[in-house]
Amino acid sequence: xxxxVGEVLxxxxxxxxxxxxxxxxxxxxxxxxxxxxxxxxxxxxxxxxMNIVSRxxxxxxxxxxxxxxxxxxxxxxGLRSVEKLAGKCS
Numbered sequence: 001x002x003x004x005v006g007e008v009l010x011x012x013x014x015x016x017x018x019x020x021x022x023x024x025x026x027x028x029x030x031x032x033x034x035x036x037x038x039x040x041x042x043x044x045x046x047x048x049x050m051n052i053v054s055r056x057x058x059x060x061x062x063x064x065x066x067x068x069x070x071x072x073x074x075x076x077x078g079l080r081s082v083e084k085l086a087g088k089c090s
Contacts, residue, residue: 023059027055027059031052034048
């Protein structure tokens with residue numbers, strides 16, 4: 001019985017990773033659309049840029065530390081620096 005539980009838990013964890021990848025892919029598509037909007041209507045660029053930043057921030061808040069660690073040392077350290085900066089601003 002115990003090996004079955006381990007396999008089930010591994011599958012659930014794998015599904016969580018798939019969900020994260022899909023969320024990242026969706027956000028990337030939203031960003032691509034936002035950039036295209038900036039090119040098409042440059043006089044509305046400020047609003048489009050704020051929209052892109054807010055979507056990226058939402059995705060980051062949804063990520064767990066384990067997922068961030070999987071992105072590599074450079075990304076992890078960069079995100080830690082941003083968090084420190086954000087902490088000083090609040």
